[in-house]
Every structure is written in C-alpha cells, then in structure tokens.
Amino acid sequence: MAVEIERKFIADPAVLAHCRSGTQLIQGYLYTDDANTIRIRQAGECMLVTWKSPRRGCCREEIEFAISPADGRALLARVPASRRLEKTRYRVLHAGAGWDVDVFGGTLAGLILAEIELEREDQLVTLPSWVRREVTSDARYRNSRLAGSVMPERTAA
Known part of the structure; x- marks a missing residue:
C-alpha cells in the first residue's frame, strides 16, 4: 500500500504569478469517518477513486485507481x-x-493551499516566500472537511 507523505500550507495570492496552466478538479466525498476517506475525483476525462487512511503527522496510507469516465461521472x-x-x-x-x-x-473562493509531497517525513523543505503558514495538522483544511463548508480562513487578496 502506498504511503503519502505530504505537507500543506496556506498560500499567499502572490503565488498566482507562478501559476500557468492548471487542471480543473471536482472532488466528491463518498464516505468519511475517523478511519477512512473515500473520494471520487474528476480531472478532465480522468476519473479516480481514492481511499485514504487517517493522517499520522504528515503521513497516511493511500490507494488510488482509475475508473471509466462514464462510471466516474455517474x-x-x-x-x-x-x-x-x-x-x-x-x-x-x-x-x-x-x-x-x-x-x-x-x-x-479566495482560499489557496499549497502542498508538497515528500520522500521522507524528515525531508528538508525550502519554503517559498508565498507560503503563509502550515496547516498539515489542522483538520479544518482537509479537503473532505472543506467540501460543502465555509472557509476556515480567507486568503487576503
């Protein structure tokens, strides 16, 4: 089983100067509890189902697989x-x-998050100037919690 090692940060709108070509993502959360998150993600015609375990620090287990676009859209x-x-x-x-x-x-709208995937938990990360503060351990910034909710903190324009 794959292990995702990721840190998440609130980003300043200054990062937008570095954002060139983006991919529109739509994520739907099929099931979430203290031990599981199961989502469907649409990225263009690509449809992915993902299961994630609870986070332990900046790590969690993850299984992800593609399904047909028709099944994914349904x-x-x-x-x-x-x-x-x-x-x-x-x-x-x-x-x-x-x-x-x-x-x-x-x-x-107005929320900008930046994530970096790491090879090791103790890997040194050089933070860009457009990073505001780390929210890796702040459950309010989990995508499954953000879905359909109000923004925990608006990114200043």
Whole structure:
C-alpha cells in the first residue's frame, strides 16, 4: 500500500504569478469517518477513486485507481453538493521541488493551499516566500472537511 507523505500550507495570492496552466478538479466525498476517506475525483476525462487512511503527522496510507469516465461521472453525480468541492490545481516549481497549488472555487473562493509531497517525513523543505503558514495538522483544511463548508480562513487578496 502506498504511503503519502505530504505537507500543506496556506498560500499567499502572490503565488498566482507562478501559476500557468492548471487542471480543473471536482472532488466528491463518498464516505468519511475517523478511519477512512473515500473520494471520487474528476480531472478532465480522468476519473479516480481514492481511499485514504487517517493522517499520522504528515503521513497516511493511500490507494488510488482509475475508473471509466462514464462510471466516474455517474458516481460523482450521486454525491450531494454538500460533499463536493471544485478547485484548479497548478504545478509550481520552487528550489527544485514541485508544489501543487490549489485555487478553490465556489464557497471556498479566495482560499489557496499549497502542498508538497515528500520522500521522507524528515525531508528538508525550502519554503517559498508565498507560503503563509502550515496547516498539515489542522483538520479544518482537509479537503473532505472543506467540501460543502465555509472557509476556515480567507486568503487576503
């Protein structure tokens, strides 16, 4: 089983100057409890089902697999709006590392989160100037909690 090692940060709108070509993502949360998160994600025509374990620090187990676009669209259509979110994901390079910058839409418009996936928990990360503060351990910033909810903190424009 794959292990995702990821840190998450609130990003300043200054990062948008580095965001060139993004991918529109729609995520629907099929099931969430203290031990499991199961979601369906649409990225263009690609449909992915993902299971994630609870986070331990910046680590969690993850299983992800593609399903047919028709099945994915049918499944996503059955997820209530209160369990969905929309965002545009950009890939931004900084100090030789790739960051995923998510610019949220809908009720979360104005929220910008930046994530970096690591090879090791103790890996040194050079933070860009557009990073505000780390929210890796703040449950309010989990996508499954953000779906259909109000924004925990608005990113200043």
